[in-house]
Amino acid sequence: MTLQQLMDRRDRALGAGTPLFYGNPLHIVRGEGVYLYDADGRRYVDMYNNVPCVGHANPHVVEAMARQQSTLNVHSRYLHEGIVEFAERLVALHGLAIESVVVSCSGTEAVEVALRMARIATGKRGIVCTNATYHGNSEAVSMLTRLAVGQNTVRDARSFPFPEMYRPLLPGASETELADAYLASLEEAIRNLEHDGAGFAGLIVCSILANEGLPDIPRGFMARAAAMVRAAGGVVIADEVQAGYCRTGQWWGYQVSGFEPDIVVTGKPMGNGLPLAATAASKAFVDAFRANTRYFNTFASSPLQAAVGMAVLDVIEGDRLRDNVNTVGSYLKQALLERKVRCPSIGDVRGHGLFIGIEIVKQDAEKTPDVTRTIQIVNRLKDKGFLTSNAGALRNTVKIRPPLVFKRQNAEAFLAALDETISELNG
Numbered sequence: 001m002t003l004q005q006l007m008d009r010r011d012r013a014l015g016a017g018t019p020l021f022y023g024n025p026l027h028i029v030r031g032e033g034v035y036l037y038d039a040d041g042r043r044y045v046d047m048y049n050n051v052p053c054v055g056h057a058n059p060h061v062v063e064a065m066a067r068q069q070s071t072l073n074v075h076s077r078y079l080h081e082g083i084v085e086f087a088e089r090l091v092a093l094h095g096l097a098i099e100s101v102v103v104s105c106s107g108t109e110a111v112e113v114a115l116r117m118a119r120i121a122t123g124k125r126g127i128v129c130t131n132a133t134y135h136g137n138s139e140a141v142s143m144l145t146r147l148a149v150g151q152n153t154v155r156d157a158r159s160f161p162f163p164e165m166y167r168p169l170l171p172g173a174s175e176t177e178l179a180d181a182y183l184a185s186l187e188e189a190i191r192n193l194e195h196d197g198a199g200f201a202g203l204i205v206c207s208i209l210a211n212e213g214l215p216d217i218p219r220g221f222m223a224r225a226a227a228m229v230r231a232a233g234g235v236v237i238a239d240e241v242q243a244g245y246c247r248t249g250q251w252w253g254y255q256v257s258g259f260e261p262d263i264v265v266t267g268k269p270m271g272n273g274l275p276l277a278a279t280a281a282s283k284a285f286v287d288a289f290r291a292n293t294r295y296f297n298t299f300a301s302s303p304l305q306a307a308v309g310m311a312v313l314d315v316i317e318g319d320r321l322r323d324n325v326n327t328v329g330s331y332l333k334q335a336l337l338e339r340k341v342r343c344p345s346i347g348d349v350r351g352h353g354l355f356i357g358i359e360i361v362k363q364d365a366e367k368t369p370d371v372t373r374t375i376q377i378v379n380r381l382k383d384k385g386f387l388t389s390n391a392g393a394l395r396n397t398v399k400i401r402p403p404l405v406f407k408r409q410n411a412e413a414f415l416a417a418l419d420e421t422i423s424e425l426n427g
């Protein structure tokens, strides 16, 4: 079957417009570690996928999954030690304020749980998020994405401009003045909700502003924002769906950004591909949520999720993947920062650990975003065997987010391909 035939069948079976990466889409048939192989046997380095965090087809995870599935898999209304142990291990990865978890099957579901938990804990409805965010695809959660496309008010939610240093709200301001300005916008959003009658339940924020484009955040902003939220009677929800699980070189993005959340949402990497997500908080918050909702989720909290979730933690801890993230991530970021100095189209290089964004701009004083060139770079890198994508608030950031098992030799090969790409495009 040709690629075109498969695309036509896909359009019929799944609906036209079902998203696909790249100008010439890839037909991937196998994965192993950081590598993906297409139908012609061509190998690609997966530099996009944080889901298979311990590597595609990781044998320890595959074995745990098969063993559990062939022993027992039931819903959560039976006693089972596995899920209790997994929840205990998850909670132990946070500070003492995080005590219990609600397990679910996707980031969206876990965010929904977090929003409901915040509303039950505060008795208020209003949620604040940033103006370029994504927290999930359900009707309730995708309301927050609408705030990202120009509208700063929807029912019971408000957005404020995400804090950043590269295209600052107040050009020329000091870092402290800039933090003050963003805090003033956050305060306005909170007041607005209070004024409208929804009241203020909390702030939801990706701890490292991943979908916004991994901006450098004015120092102190996150801790001061968390304090402002609590002073206004709200709770702080850290969305760690992208930021968590050692991605940044710390277990959690909130450790990198310097704040303490009340509720933590995790998803993508937790099951290395098995649908697995969680909302963690104090026992009081979780107890109140359980009492008010009688929450049940058919596939969640199963022995299978527990076995796979623990296998992933075993590999991260046993193979010291956090150390790998720090070593390889700092090598890669440093090498990219050197390229920023000599390549005029690289406007900025940002991020932490193995999560790096390269912002591509036109060669003018306004740092005009160059989306066309970003897409060209991403497609050319793909043709050279390296899978990335374009992301960020302005879609002009090359997003680098490989599995945690990405090695220095992968980074070196990527840098050679990037250099080649940039010289083909004349800088």
Ligand code: PMP
Residues within 6 Å of the ligand: 106, 107, 108, 109, 111, 134, 135, 136, 137, 206, 210, 211, 239, 241, 242, 267, 268
């Ligand atoms: N939060 C963030 C920060 C995300 O990036 C995403 C997905 N990209 C989600 C939540 C939703 O996760 P899911 O697709 O598993 O529902």
